[in-house]
Amino acid sequence: MRLQKDIQSLDFEEVELDSKSVGSLWTPDVFFPNEKEASYHNIMSPNRMFRLTKNCTLNYTVRLTLKLSCVMRLHSYPFDKQTCRLHLESFGYDAQQINLHWTKEDTPIGMNITSLPQFEVVGHDFDNFFSDHRIRGNYSTLSAQFDFRRNIGYYVVQMYIPTLLIVMLSWVSFWLNVNSVPGRVTLGVLSVLTISTQSSSVNASLPRVSYTKAIDIWMATCLVFVFAALIEFAIANVLTRKGSHKGIIMKKLIKLAKEVREKALMRNNQGVMASSDPDGLRHRGSVSSDETNGNKKETVVKMDAGVQLQKQRSELEDKPAFEKGMLYAMYCDVASRILFPLVFAIFNVVYWVYYINILNY
Known part of the structure; x- marks a missing residue:
């Protein structure tokens, strides 16, 4: 900080006072209203100085x-x-006693550094005005405004590209076999957990604000995509099992229990059991040995001593329904291979165009 005051006339070229002599002179009681922490530089001695020049200018530097x-x-x-703004004003002397103003230079504050690790200085402005305090009165105030733009390179490398790759990795499950349950479940769960961890690490270094940020929209969308990929596998897995247990309802369970009981009775009666039927047929409970390929035959003895072999329901009759479910699951995976990347690409176009072009980043 450098303060300057004009004096009427001097008879010498220049006078400088060191830090020890500065303490015995009067200095303005200026302070920074928006200051949170501040400190003087005292290594190896207090870094402050008075300089009085011949053109009647008194400079105080600290x-x-x-x-x-x-x-x-x-x-x-x-x-x-x-x-961000820097304000400077006197604490005890009002505007009638001290009037602060910037020097007539184009840049009163030196701008040697215009790029920071996270920000880039894109503009600055200097102004002086009067601040009216309800108790203290009216004071002369200096204001310096600095415009910063955040450097996005770090976030692209550390946040956007990793999450983009994780979302694309979750789509690998669409090319895996539907029956690869452990692999697809592991891939989906790990993708969801990785996105959640990445989102938590991003917000850990930010203030806890209640509104939605641009990075929150990106992370939430990536989480939705990897979670949707996991849900898609669950749907495809259900479709593969569609029809494989068709007919396993309470009625069939009762019928199955009845058949088991009848077979037990037939074994006790040396494999033969007679039962009456409304159509005048007599059924023999013995089962022929022709049960290859899941086919079972029942011997039917008619009243006129005729014999008829009646084919029971084959377990392979469920095969067409099972194959149909597998086909639906394959269609679901093929549609997801196209739909997921297409929707995510549309989201990327809208997201980057809005935040870079529309907001004039």
Whole structure:
């Protein structure tokens, strides 16, 4: 910080005072209203100095380290632009006693560094005005405004590209066999957990704000896509089993229990059991040995001593329904191979166009 004051006339070229002599002179009681932490530089001696020149100018220079408060709006984070201000005014002398103003230079504050690790300085402005305090009165105030733009390179490499690859990795399950249950479940669950961990690490270094940020929209969308890929596998797996247990209802369970009981009675009666039928047929409970390929035959003895072999329901009759379910599951996977990348590509176009072009990042 450097303060300057004009004096009427002097009879010498220049006078300089060191830090020890500065303490015995009067200095303005200026302070920074938006300061949070501040410290003087005292290594190896207090870094402050007075200089009185022949053209009647008194310069007071001191080295300070300041941490200033800056209200940030993170709606577009990490595509955001921030404006931070530095205010300087007298604490005890009002505007009638001290009038502060910037020097007539184009840049009163040196701008040697215009790029920071996370931000880039894209503009600055300097102004002086009067601040009206209800108790203290009217004071002269200096204001310096700095416009920052966040550097997005770090976030592209550390956040956007990894999450993009994780989403694409979750689509690999669409090319795996439907019956590869352990592989597809493991791939889907790990993708969901990785996206959740990545989102938590992003928000850990940010203030806890109640509104949605641009990075939140990206992370939430990626989480939805990897979770949808896991749900798609569940649907495909259900389709493969569609029809394989068709007819296993209470009525068939009762009928199955009845057949088991009848077979037990037939074994007790040396394999023969007679039963009456409304159509005048007599059924023999013995079962022929022709049960290859899941076919069972029942011997039917008619009243006129005729014999008829009646084919029972084959277990292979369920095979067409099972194959139909497998076909539906394959269609679901093929549709997902096209639909998921297409929708995600549309989201990327809208997302990047909006935050880079529309917001003039």
